[in-house]
Amino acid sequence: xxxxxxxxxxxxxxxxxxxxxxxxxxxxxxxxxxxxxxxxxxxxxxxxxxxxxxxxxxxxxxxxxxxxxxxxxxxxxxxxxxxxxxxxxxxxxxxxxxxxxxxxxxxxxxxxxxxxxxxxxxxxxxxxxxxxxxxxxxxxxxxxxxxxxxxxxxxxxxxxxxxxxxxxxxxxxxxxxxxxxxxxxxxxxxxxxxxxxxxxxxxxxxxxxxxxxxxxxxxxxxxxxxxxxxxxxxxxxxxxxxxxxxxxxxxxxxxxx
Amino acid sequence: xxxxxxxxxxxxxxxxxxxxxxxxxxxxxxxxxxxxxxxxxxxxxxxxxxxxxxxxxxxxxxxxxxxxxxxxxxxxxxxxxxxxxxxxxxxxxxxxxxxxxxxxxxxxxxxxxxxxxxxxxxxxxxxxxxxxxxxxxxxxxxxxxxxxxxxxxxxxxxxxxxxxxxxxxxxxxxxxxxxxxxxxxxxxxxxxxxx
Numbered sequence: 001x002x003x004x005x006x007x008x009x010x011x012x013x014x015x016x017x018x019x020x021x022x023x024x025x026x027x028x029x030x031x032x033x034x035x036x037x038x039x040x041x042x043x044x045x046x047x048x049x050x051x052x053x054x055x056x057x058x059x060x061x062x063x064x065x066x067x068x069x070x071x072x073x074x075x076x077x078x079x080x081x082x083x084x085x086x087x088x089x090x091x092x093x094x095x096x097x098x099x100x101x102x103x104x105x106x107x108x109x110x111x112x113x114x115x116x117x118x119x120x121x122x123x124x125x126x127x128x129x130x131x132x133x134x135x136x137x138x139x140x141x142x143x144x145x146x147x148x149x150x151x152x153x154x155x156x157x158x159x160x161x162x163x164x165x166x167x168x169x170x171x172x173x174x175x176x177x178x179x180x181x182x183x184x185x186x187x188x189x190x191x192x193x194x195x196x197x198x199x200x201x202x203x204x205x206x207x208x209x210x211x212x213x214x215x216x217x218x219x220x221x222x223x224x225x226x227x228x229x230x231x232x233x234x235x236x237x238x239x240x241x242x243x244x245x246x247x248x249x250x251x252x253x254x255x256x257x
Numbered sequence: 258x259x260x261x262x263x264x265x266x267x268x269x270x271x272x273x274x275x276x277x278x279x280x281x282x283x284x285x286x287x288x289x290x291x292x293x294x295x296x297x298x299x300x301x302x303x304x305x306x307x308x309x310x311x312x313x314x315x316x317x318x319x320x321x322x323x324x325x326x327x328x329x330x331x332x333x334x335x336x337x338x339x340x341x342x343x344x345x346x347x348x349x350x351x352x353x354x355x356x357x358x359x360x361x362x363x364x365x366x367x368x369x370x371x372x373x374x375x376x377x378x379x380x381x382x383x384x385x386x387x388x389x390x391x392x393x394x395x396x397x398x399x400x401x402x403x404x405x406x407x408x409x410x411x412x413x414x415x416x417x418x419x420x421x422x423x424x425x426x427x428x429x430x431x432x433x434x435x436x437x438x439x440x441x442x443x444x445x446x447x448x449x450x451x452x
Contacts, residue, residue: 025435059452064410
């Protein structure tokens with residue numbers, strides 16, 4: 001009986017210790033109410049274990065506040081900014097893609113309205129651009145004599161960046177035409193003596209009512225005004241016809257919507 | 258909760274407007290703290306650098322969603338935490354090599370040599386032994402406890418801010434932090450002469 005009572009006494013004491021332990025942090029921070037503080041003080045007077053634990057905890061607490069700051073690597077800021085710039089550049093490129101995607105969606109749902117709107121705009125990119133920035137614009141041409149079908153060219157040219165020297169051209173064909181049509185998209189350099197020097201070209205086969213984006217590389221971004229984009233159709237015999245030239249100049253350009 | 262700093266609010270507004278220079282400034286203000294927290298979470302210098310970079314990329318992508326109800330640092334540390342936990346999830350399935358692993362050779366056996374990420378002897382000598390022991394003990398805490406200890410004791414966040422950063426009730430934060438401190442005390446018993 002006496003042993004049971006003693007064991008019960010130990011159990012109660014341990015329970016008290018556990019309960020007190022739960023309040024150690026609040027006790028150190030003095031956020032326990034006065035009645036509880038009194039109980040803990042009383043407990044600590046007879047419980048050496050809790051008193052010792054609390055003393056240790058105070059020391060650990062103090063040490064935690066003294067942990068020195070680590071020196072960060074000297075390259076850290078540069079690493080962060082480089083990664084951030086890459087993200088910004090990707091976002092810019094996506095924004096351009098978004099513009100094209102929006103046009104594609106609009107074109108699919110109502111090509112006439114899009115082409116009419118684009119024809120009213122008559123625009124092409126050419127504004128001098130800062131590095132890493134881009135400008136978009138578009139140009140609509142109704143070719144005089146397309147072969148095989150009535151083709152509408154709707155071109156959108158943009159400089160992705162000065163470094164890239166790339167022109168992005170959007171070509172569309174009018175809906176409701178019979179068969180496919182081959183379209184040649186060519187980037188040419190207008191030399192001072194008016195002779196065109198081909199830079200690069202791309203021939204694509206397009207279905208009626210289709211929109212394609214052609215990227216032409218190799219332009220000198222510092223000499224933007226001396227380039228043109230030539231659009232033409234290619235017959236089944238390989239002959240090019242119905243060419244239209246889109247000069248890249250300040251006069252026929254305006255910012256994209 | 259701390260009163261928002263008007264200069265910082267202005268800087269964040271510029272960041273929201275997409276000003277690169279503003280981001281540059283904001284990153285300079287916080288990169289060291291983010292790196293410190295990241296290192297103490299992952300215990301690896303390279304990973305800490307990666308977490309820091311990823312954190313600021315997420316900040317850039319999400320700054321428009323920062324409403325300013327919370328302190329920026331609270332919001333930022335929440336991102337650090339998420340980046341760390343995401344990375345840990347990804348690397349959890351990676352094959353690990355035990356330091357105790359023994360490579361069997363034909364005639365004898367040698368212990369595998371593993372390159373350590375810890376600082377070299379010179380750097381180690383410069384650091385205070387007590388802090389080393391303490392930091393090692395912090396590293397042994399479970400993730401959530403370690404995070405709370407770091408946010409409270411080294412980053413100086415309040416219980417309310419930690420609760421907000423970790424989306425936990427404040428009572429939970431207090432009780433977990435208390436348990437974490439007790440666990441630390443227990444693990445430092447063997448080296449109590451240092452404290």
